[in-house]
Amino acid sequence: MIALRIFDPHIHMTSRTTDDYAAMHAAGVRALVEPSFWLGQPRTSPASFYDYFDSLLGWEPFRAAQHGIAHHCTLALNPKEANDPRCTPVLDALPRYLLKDNVVAVGEVGYDAMTPAEDTALAAQLQLAREHGLPALVHTPHRDKLAGLHRTLDVLRESGLPPEHVVLDHLNETTLGAASDSGCWLGFSVYPDTKMDPERMIRILRVHGTDRVLVNSAADWGHSDPLKTRHVGDAMLAAGFGEDEVDQVLWRNPVAFYGQSGRLVLDSAPPEGQSYEGNSILRGGE
Amino acid sequence: MLTPLATLRTGLELRLGAGARAWLHQALATAADAPHHVNEPGLPPWERDFAQAGRQCGPHALRPEGEAGVAEAAVPPRDPADTARVLILHAAAPDTATLARLYEHGTAAERRAVLLALPHLDPPPEREGALTLVEDALRTNDTRLVAAALGPYAAAHLDAHQWRQAVLKCLFTGVPLSAVAGLEHRAAGDGELARMLEDYARERTAAGREVPSDLHTALDLARFPHTAEGPAAQGTGTDPGALAAPGTGGAEAPEAGEAPDSHRTPRSPQEP
Numbered sequence: 001m002i003a004l005r006i007f008d009p010h011i012h013m014t015s016r017t018t019d020d021y022a023a024m025h026a027a028g029v030r031a032l033v034e035p036s037f038w039l040g041q042p043r044t045s046p047a048s049f050y051d052y053f054d055s056l057l058g059w060e061p062f063r064a065a066q067h068g069i070a071h072h073c074t075l076a077l078n079p080k081e082a083n084d085p086r087c088t089p090v091l092d093a094l095p096r097y098l099l100k101d102n103v104v105a106v107g108e109v110g111y112d113a114m115t116p117a118e119d120t121a122l123a124a125q126l127q128l129a130r131e132h133g134l135p136a137l138v139h140t141p142h143r144d145k146l147a148g149l150h151r152t153l154d155v156l157r158e159s160g161l162p163p164e165h166v167v168l169d170h171l172n173e174t175t176l177g178a179a180s181d182s183g184c185w186l187g188f189s190v191y192p193d194t195k196m197d198p199e200r201m202i203r204i205l206r207v208h209g210t211d212r213v214l215v216n217s218a219a220d221w222g223h224s225d226p227l228k229t230r231h232v233g234d235a236m237l238a239a240g241f242g243e244d245e246v247d248q249v250l251w252r253n254p255v256a257f258y259g260q261s262g263r264l265v266l267d268s269a270p271p272e273g274q275s276y277e278g279n280s281i282l283r284g285g286e
Numbered sequence: 287m288l289t290p291l292a293t294l295r296t297g298l299e300l301r302l303g304a305g306a307r308a309w310l311h312q313a314l315a316t317a318a319d320a321p322h323h324v325n326e327p328g329l330p331p332w333e334r335d336f337a338q339a340g341r342q343c344g345p346h347a348l349r350p351e352g353e354a355g356v357a358e359a360a361v362p363p364r365d366p367a368d369t370a371r372v373l374i375l376h377a378a379a380p381d382t383a384t385l386a387r388l389y390e391h392g393t394a395a396e397r398r399a400v401l402l403a404l405p406h407l408d409p410p411p412e413r414e415g416a417l418t419l420v421e422d423a424l425r426t427n428d429t430r431l432v433a434a435a436l437g438p439y440a441a442a443h444l445d446a447h448q449w450r451q452a453v454l455k456c457l458f459t460g461v462p463l464s465a466v467a468g469l470e471h472r473a474a475g476d477g478e479l480a481r482m483l484e485d486y487a488r489e490r491t492a493a494g495r496e497v498p499s500d501l502h503t504a505l506d507l508a509r510f511p512h513t514a515e516g517p518a519a520q521g522t523g524t525d526p527g528a529l530a531a532p533g534t535g536g537a538e539a540p541e542a543g544e545a546p547d548s549h550r551t552p553r554s555p556q557e558p
């Protein structure tokens with residue numbers, strides 16, 4: 001098995017076991033970003049968010065480090081719970097949390113059911129990203145995806161956040177064109193059944209190329225697989241992409257995107273038999 | 287045991303690059319000015335600095351030539367961001383409520399800094415106050431927090447039961463006992479600790495598992511009274527609580543410091 005270095009730019013490790021960490025490390029994963037999201041069960045107070053944020057800022061990085069993986073996170077009020085008035089006060093506490101060293105973006109923000117409450121939360125959090133000099137991880141809705149993307153792009157334009165500070169995530173064949181035209185980074189979640197699969201990902205890479213593309217497993221508590229990033233790397237090699245292109249998609253692109261925060265700390269020796277420039281400790285930005 | 291703050295500061299400044307050193311000076315000045323800005327709205331500027339110290343004074347901020355002597359240093363230097371945060375806390379001199387808030391809202395690194403700062407700040411060791419933070423850290427499974435919690439402040443103020451549980455937890459979670467401040471004083475002649483360690487060793491052996499080598503170190507201390515020959519006898523003897531336990535050693539020894547512990551005079555955390 002050829003050695004790859006992998007940065008999973010979107011994975012919910014809170015929902016995964018230590019066996020997953022071990023398997024990810026064996027597959028080449030050396031860094032990841034865990035966005036805050038919906039836990040599958042509604043929260044009933046802001047305090048529940050604070051405990052969750054504490055976990056993303058303390059316990060998960062510790063667990064990841066035990067397995068040789070650098071852990072960073074993105075924090076936000078997720079679109080689904082932006083509709084619940086019991087949760088929205090978390091927006092007032094976010095500025096304090098966005099200062100933290102491990103926070104490399106605001107996210108996941110975006111639309112779920114495209115409600116006025118979601119409009120408000122999205123705009124407010126894009127503003128916070130600007131104020132904190134952070135990029136934003138913007139997910140595109142699962143239902144009514146193309147309309148949702150257009151509405152998202154409108155809000156992004158109004159926010160004044162530069163497109164290179166934004167990744168649009170969970171993209172597919174129907175949303176790639178408009179997303180690419182926006183100048184934002186392009187995120188693809190590779191899932192066992194839904195979202196993208198490795199073969200479709202290869203077709204997209206053939207047409208679009210490897211620039212500005214981020215591939216993630218988005219693994220969580222649902223039917224998902226934390227090794228999907230590795231599978232895409234293997235599929236790319238099998239399809240004739242070079243090792244340098246695989247490294248660009250699976251490592252250098254996420255490092256470049258989240259590095260814009262100035263807070264990424266990676267201690268990543270290149271895999272044996274390959275030599276990449278620098279990056280022993282990388283901060284990016286600033 | 288406790289490194290003086292001035293030594294910590296000099297050590298850190300020698301290691302930091304020029305940019306990070308300038309940032310540190312500014313942050314310490316801001317923190318020293320904190321009492322004049324208590325009633326202003328929003329997050330106090332020094333607390334922002336406290337949160338951001340990791341990216342300002344992290345490993346990337348060290349000058350390579352400053353690391354030259356570090357490898358040979360007798361005591362391995364602390365994480366530079368930990369030291370920066372401890373210095374900021376000391377300069378700001380927060381009350382216990384502020385310390386608790388910083389810990390509660392803090393990342394693991396910020397929590398670690400609050401714990402490391404406790405012996406320097408020496409807040410009143412109340413169960414509802416600073417001691418709660420130590421107890422919280424000891425409940426976690428994050429070994430960096432457990433280790434930071436067991437500094438001189440815990441050595442001076444944890445009661446006998448909590449302290450023994452903490453020692454046992456270190457052995458369970460792989461925290462080296464060298465992280466436990468005052469081990470020689472507090473373990474010496476502690477028959478109950480000896481019993482707990484022997485039981486644990488028996489449990490490991492019965493399961494066919496290795497007994498951590500640190501366990502034997504602690505057991506040797508606990509089996510013998512403080513007056514016996516051995517490493518404990520060479521201690522500085524400044525901990526009256528640990529000294530108040532004469533005994534014959536071994537599992538039958540009287541409860542070392544069990545009752546006196548809660549009343550004893552805390553050891554000065556400022557001892558050299």
Ligand SMILES: [Zn+2]
Nearest residue numbers: 035037108218
């Ligand atoms: Zn997600």
